[in-house]
Amino acid sequence: MSLHRRTLSPAAALMGTFAIILSACGGGATPTPSSSAPAASGGAASASAVAAASLAPCGTVNIAVNPWVGYEADAAVVGYLLQNKLGCTVVKKNLDEQTSWQGFPTGEVDAILENWGHEDLAAKYITADKVAQDAGLDGNEGVIGWYVPKFFVDANPDILTAKTDPTILNKYAAQFKTSESGDKGQILDGDPSFVTNDQGMINGFGLNYKVVYSGSEAASNKAIQAAVDAQRPILVYYYTPNWFSSKVDLVHIEFPAWTPGCDKVATNIKCDYPPYHLNKVVSTKFATSGSPAFTFISKFKWTNDDQNAVAADITSNGMSDDDAAKKWVDANPSVWQAWMP
């Protein structure tokens, strides 16, 4: 251990001087707000001074952005219009689904633009606590189910008879086997935040399959990409709308259609997933605030094609959220004008 010269005091002096200079700059030299400042409250905070004179002041809108690109497309277009047409300050927060709901009672989150079911969260935050409310459908139709690459269906068309006889899948179990599924076929489940009935369906249909969790959407997508590259069979839990499904050709293996109550016993399900009519959820505070943004979000409604177009511009064509939104807004005035308060 060596003793050495004290260097602390010059260090302190130097830092002190910087602090004074910095605060001096902050005090008067540069009064213009910074456009590139790290956002204080996190997320891609950005403000627009374009005010719409005829409407009530919009204020700040906190939009949760859940981690899939389709949602990012929703948020891009809604955020762009709120900012540029209604003069709102839009704060986007990158959160997963559950955390987004947690933000309703505290005002950290005003709106979720694409909600996939989540009956447990709705029961707590909407029905019991009354801190959130349904703001109508966003027009996107979600389909969850089991998917295989198109080349596999072309080679084995009888797999589509699963709609009437799910046990046909047992014929192919060996082909879907991987190092993770033992002697069974593998159904690759995705992101842990997505709803899954797969184990119940395996039990209910009597399938010789094992659920393997990829752990994230990226892991599933990468697995699909690799399988398609190698023309190797793969069976995945997947869903549309989804930007990635436009890059690879996947076919939905339908099971006997969903009927109300058929998925009641979680461990024994003899039907496919229900169709999801994706909806918007807003905090009660926001809904009663009188903000024109609430009216706008309530009216926001578009199609899977709209969403996929914007999502593809963001992911494949390298556009920023705002650029992709602007492109869509410029091309579809009649659609979004119907959302205006």
Next chain:
Amino acid sequence: MTDIAATVQPRFALSLGRGAQLLILGLIFFLAFVVLQGTSTLPHNDDSQVFLTLNGVRDWVDANRTTNPVFVYLLGPIRSAIDGLDGIVTSVLSQASWVGLLAVAGSLGLAFVSWRTALLVVGSLLAIGLLGLWTETLQTLVLISNSVALSLLIGIPLGILAGRNDRFLAFITPILDFMQIMPTFAYLAPLTLIFLIGPASAVIATLIYAMPPAIRITSLGIRGVPVQTVEAAESLGATDSQVLRKVQLPIARRTIGLAVNQTIMMALSIIVIAALINAPGLGESIIVAIEKLKFGDAVTAGIAIVLLAMVLDRITASASGAGLPAVIAIGPLRVPRRTLRIIALAIAVVGLVGGALVSAGSGFPSGWHVSISKPLDDAVRWVELTFAGLTDALKNVVSAGLLDPIQTLLTTSPWWIVVAAGAGIAAIVNSTRAAIVVAVAMVLIVALQVWEHAMQTLTMVIVSVVLTMAIGIVLGVWAARSRVVSAVLRPINDAAQTLPSFVYLLPALALFGPTRFTAILAAVIYSVPAVVRLVEDGVRGVSPTVIEAATAAGASRLQMILKVQLPMARRSLLVATNQGVVLVLAMVVLGGLVGAQALGFDVVSGFSQRNFFGRGVAAAIGIVLLGVMLDRITQGAGQRRNVRGVVGRLGVGLNSNRVSREAG
């Protein structure tokens, strides 16, 4: 730091007798497995009572958050204070132009380290700007500054206390272990529940992970002060506080500097995870890039993190470095340090004022951005398409030949036999006391009702550690014997330790799929550098006299390595194994994101889905218990963790090579 090194105590010797005992134990275990397989197993149940109870706790917090006084009067103000701090630091940083910040960083390097460092720092920051990540880097810097400032504010006083008081050290050590092994994912959801979404949650998540090294190393520094020195001061009538202020703190200053440095490195290493609760910055860039399968963008942000780490490391390293010379030579010029400091101050002031006048608060000019994403994407795509067949075969061989048999053994044996085997191994290689700790940890895993998943995770950890040690020993010995190899490996090690693992997950997933193997690969890449360093250090430490004697006796190169160097470096090998275990465990949750299933996935899903909260918390505690168990098995009997163990477990930062060298 010879006095610290002196406290490194000799480890157990794995005598032949112990080897034989282990063999016998293994045989008994295997026989019992054959006879009793399938009985007393503990299959996983997603609706176990423990999970439901933990869900109940969550619901209670949720319901009482707005009314309970603890939340209203204690946690609420803490949150407001941290949010306020975040706002202040953000506005200060955003007022300074990029030119000003470059000038400040460069002048800090010039004033306290060297002109080479100053150039390196400025160059690195410029590179970040050119990569188009200036704003994100500043956001990350705000998070790091706040977390580190709070970590040190709390950690250094606690570290001083732990350094001066044995009972406090004994009390806090298990808590620190818990904080470091507990997966960050596990407390993200509760944190946002208590501290809401915002800077406070991100700062506290980072703090929980980054503070332990500040406490540990500070305590170590205080304890490193020679007893004689303290006694001499006391005999001269120094009061307790005088001993602290005039003797212990000044002597331990260099080590405390290291604590600052390590805390920064730890904080940097979890920014990607903090991004999951909306902490903006480089971590967010990586998450977004991965979501869109954009490898090039993820690497770009990863490089920015490595550069930022380097900048912070070099600037703060001066605090733990040797005393600086009074006169500095810059080429042919000889400049007194004092003059240099004045020059540095002038540069900083001119840069700040000039920058403020020219481009106040504006970001790095976007016209200068250089994108490296496309060539990276193309390159990795080529690798994916070219090697996919080969890698698939490798994965299948390891899975069927190694993973499956061990997993079957651990999950289908009666649980009490596995517990007995674990305790037995601990008793043989360590002590009865270690055996008791191991047995208790394993019984607690049973009680948490996560046994089957814990055994699956244990399988992956065992295989990862074996692979890590095999690769680490080969590379470490090679590096110790060749200066060229050592010089080549060092920067690769630095990058492997600092680059967030998330970055290389995409190509790993393409090559190996969402599988246990991919998770193991990520863990091995993360853990090998520390093992290489410890092994290299140990082999280099073998006395030259012994080497010369062996050479004179005509030992071949292989004999030299196997019969002389490795046995003589045994202690380093054992420490390296212990480190390997700890680092592999840190990657269990990440593994859950790429197909590893088991505890890692349980923790991730606990963060994502309300219903699985209880299972996630139980799994997270299960990981901690596995950590305790493996730590006790691989670590010396009945002794406190040795110095290298403590410092080495921090081996995340760029300078852990320096740490291990200094500790040695």
